[in-house]
Amino acid sequence: MIDQTLTNLWYGFSVAFEPHNLMWSFVGVLVGNMVGVLPGLGPLSAIAILLPLTFVMHPVPAMLMLAGIFYGAIYGGAIGAILLNLPCHPAHAVTCLDGYPMTKAGKGGTALGIAMLASFFAASFGIVVMIFFSPLLVKVAFMFGPSDIFSIMLMGLLAGSTMSGGSPLKGIAMTLVGILCGVAGTDVNTGTTRFTLGFPELADGISLVAISMGLFAVSDFLLNVNKATFVGSGAKVRFREMRPSKAELKQAFWPMLRGTLVGTAFGALPGTGPTITTFISYALERKLSKTPERFGHGALEGVVAPEASAHSKTQVDFIPTLCLGIPGDAVMALIMGALIIQGIAPGPQLITEHADIFWGLVASFWIGNALLVLLNIPLIGVWVKLLQVPYRYLFPSALFFIAVGAFSTQNALYQVIETLAFGIVGAGLISLRFPITPILLGFVLGPMVETHFRRALQFSHGDMGVFIHRPISATFIAISALLILLQIVAGLRRALRRKALQ
Amino acid sequence: MGFLKCNRDYCGGILMILVGLGAALGGLRYKIGTLAGMGPGFFPTAVGVLLALVGVGIALTAAPSGRDDSKRLPSEWRGWACIVGGMVAFVVLGVYGGLVPATFSLVFMSALGDKRNTIRQAFWLAAAMVVIAVVVFWWGLQLQLPLLTWSGS
Numbered sequence: 001m002i003d004q005t006l007t008n009l010w011y012g013f014s015v016a017f018e019p020h021n022l023m024w025s026f027v028g029v030l031v032g033n034m035v036g037v038l039p040g041l042g043p044l045s046a047i048a049i050l051l052p053l054t055f056v057m058h059p060v061p062a063m064l065m066l067a068g069i070f071y072g073a074i075y076g077g078a079i080g081a082i083l084l085n086l087p088c089h090p091a092h093a094v095t096c097l098d099g100y101p102m103t104k105a106g107k108g109g110t111a112l113g114i115a116m117l118a119s120f121f122a123a124s125f126g127i128v129v130m131i132f133f134s135p136l137l138v139k140v141a142f143m144f145g146p147s148d149i150f151s152i153m154l155m156g157l158l159a160g161s162t163m164s165g166g167s168p169l170k171g172i173a174m175t176l177v178g179i180l181c182g183v184a185g186t187d188v189n190t191g192t193t194r195f196t197l198g199f200p201e202l203a204d205g206i207s208l209v210a211i212s213m214g215l216f217a218v219s220d221f222l223l224n225v226n227k228a229t230f231v232g233s234g235a236k237v238r239f240r241e242m243r244p245s246k247a248e249l250k251q252a253f254w255p256m257l258r259g260t261l262v263g264t265a266f267g268a269l270p271g272t273g274p275t276i277t278t279f280i281s282y283a284l285e286r287k288l289s290k291t292p293e294r295f296g297h298g299a300l301e302g303v304v305a306p307e308a309s310a311h312s313k314t315q316v317d318f319i320p321t322l323c324l325g326i327p328g329d330a331v332m333a334l335i336m337g338a339l340i341i342q343g344i345a346p347g348p349q350l351i352t353e354h355a356d357i358f359w360g361l362v363a364s365f366w367i368g369n370a371l372l373v374l375l376n377i378p379l380i381g382v383w384v385k386l387l388q389v390p391y392r393y394l395f396p397s398a399l400f401f402i403a404v405g406a407f408s409t410q411n412a413l414y415q416v417i418e419t420l421a422f423g424i425v426g427a428g429l430i431s432l433r434f435p436i437t438p439i440l441l442g443f444v445l446g447p448m449v450e451t452h453f454r455r456a457l458q459f460s461h462g463d464m465g466v467f468i469h470r471p472i473s474a475t476f477i478a479i480s481a482l483l484i485l486l487q488i489v490a491g492l493r494r495a496l497r498r499k500a501l502q
Numbered sequence: 503m504g505f506l507k508c509n510r511d512y513c514g515g516i517l518m519i520l521v522g523l524g525a526a527l528g529g530l531r532y533k534i535g536t537l538a539g540m541g542p543g544f545f546p547t548a549v550g551v552l553l554a555l556v557g558v559g560i561a562l563t564a565a566p567s568g569r570d571d572s573k574r575l576p577s578e579w580r581g582w583a584c585i586v587g588g589m590v591a592f593v594v595l596g597v598y599g600g601l602v603p604a605t606f607s608l609v610f611m612s613a614l615g616d617k618r619n620t621i622r623q624a625f626w627l628a629a630a631m632v633v634i635a636v637v638v639f640w641w642g643l644q645l646q647l648p649l650l651t652w653s654g655s
Contacts, residue, residue: 167511169560173518176553180525180546187542192532194542195525218585225581225615392616393627396609399585400631403592403608404639411646413593420589432514450545462538491563 012359028068036076126315178442214422267316515561522554584615
């Protein structure tokens with residue numbers, strides 16, 4: 001078994017080291033690193049904007065690039081959070097709490113250096129978990145029937161919408177809206193076109209590019225125009241300062257390990273977002289610390305643990321996405337959507353049928369993470385300078401790339417209008433304080449949820465009991481019920497507290 | 503203040519009820535079928551009903567109005583109009599003018615949406631993007647859009 005794995009890994013490295021693949025992987029991590037630092041542009045918008053480009057690429061380099069953007073952005077996010085107190089990606093909000101005080105105390109370099117080491121360690125751990133866990137999961141996954149897959153997806157969607165922060169009911173509502181967006185187009189079972197609102201263009205369904213660029217880029221610009229005033233205080237960091245001392249390494253070791261494990265556990269659960277992961281690992285460190293009062297004033301543990309958890313989660317997230325076809329969060333949903341557009345269905349058969357993609361990705365994670373550590377050292381100064389590129393130049397140029405990208409997917413200008421429409425809808429929903437990332441999760445999973453739901457009931461001749469008679473399915477239904485129950489209890493407690501306050 | 507001002511949770515809930523009901527009614531137009539043999543209308547109707555129910559939940563549990571209105575976003579009509587207008591201009595000029603005027607008008611208009619951009623800055627930014635559009639996208643990536651055209655082809 002180990003033999004087989006090592007052979008596969010070796011094969012993966014040979015795929016990832018092909019010059020063409022290596023180049024795109026490099027482009028991915030570079031772009032990701034950059035957007036991670038830049039406020040107002042997250043990995044979601046970057047992947048959405050580059051998505052049209054991947055349509056003309058071979059699937060392997062396309063995946064390597066998109067994945068590179070994802071984990072590259074997490075490295076970049078740490079830089080913005082620690083040096084500038086800018087949580088460009090909500091997952092890094094907790095890193096700001098202790099990272100920025102460290103910078104103010106002149107220890108920003110150390111914080112970054114240790115965060116990077118911890119990130120690399122956590123990512124490597126996540127990759128190892130992925131290597132050994134995925135084949136096992138695949139063996140189990142082959143036994144899943146449609147009802148089991150439906151229940152797992154249900155749990156993933158519920159977890160994704162209730163645990164990503166904000167009001168859980170609003171999250172669920174957005175997931176349902178996303179599912180409805182996924183319904184539009186031709187029904188695969190009967191060939192009926194549904195919800196096209198009289199537009200023949202919608203017969204193929206809403207395009208992933210339009211919905212993701214509209215929701216995550218255009219709506220962002222609509223909300224931030226004339227409001228975004230980002231000032232970069234150029235904290236200079238030299239390489240010498242980034243080398244942590246032995247005492248600091250010792251201090252950081254256990255938090256790093258605990259953060260990694262928290263991230264791994266959350267990564268394996270489909271649906272839980274990165275933000276909750278980093279918050280929990282931060283809270284855990286504070287609880288375990290003998291001196292909790294240092295937290296918030298530059299505690300090294302408060303930087304290391306959340307960063308480590310974000311990275312191991314990012315890597316482990318790929319397991320349910322690739323092996324089950326159930327993405328953990330919106331970024332994963334987007335990457336999975338890109339795979340499907342390439343004509344590759346994620347699921348248990350992916351590892352054997354598309355070994356080049358799976359093992360190539362695994363190997364490229366390692367190469368990409370190593371590249372990022374090396375890149376970050378000379379590039380931090382460049383990124384900090386880049387923060388001073390005014391938003392007023394950035395967004396008109398980005399709009400042009402969006403328009404051209406939307407047009408190029410089908411050589412049709414109505415795609416630009418579709419993108420704009422989702423931009424306006426997204427901006428409206430955000431200003432009504434709806435979280436919009438669950439829309440994407442619902443949109444990508446919706447058609448599969450419907451197919452498996454229909455198939456499961458077809459096999460059982462309409463007996464709804466099929467979802468609770470099979471043990472795997474019943475387990476996940478029980479977890480879903482528990483999730484709902486927890487939310488109700490939490491909601492009631494909030495309401496009681498509000499009453500007590502009045 | 504008070505209840506006359508739209509409470510955002512409340513409005514959001516109502517909106518979800520409307521969208522859910524709309525989807526459910528829309529789904530009813532297609533064949534529903536039975537549980538064992540679902541028609542194309544079954545799933546959207548079910549999801550629509552569920553959404554409407556969640557909308558009721560959101561509206562009922564809405565936080566008391568006025569508590570968080572301090573964080574209300576000020577309206578930004580100039581920025582919004584310029585971004586939306588720029589993208590519409592891209593589509594219209596893409597059909598009747600070609601890539602060059604479409605790109606120029608999109609970048610120029612949306613840049614003017616930011617109050618701090620002067621006309622001169624917007625012009626140069628738009629001109630720079632036109633160069634990128636022509637060199638990278640039209641020449642390099644062979645974008646299927648004519649550079650300049652007079653007819654609506």
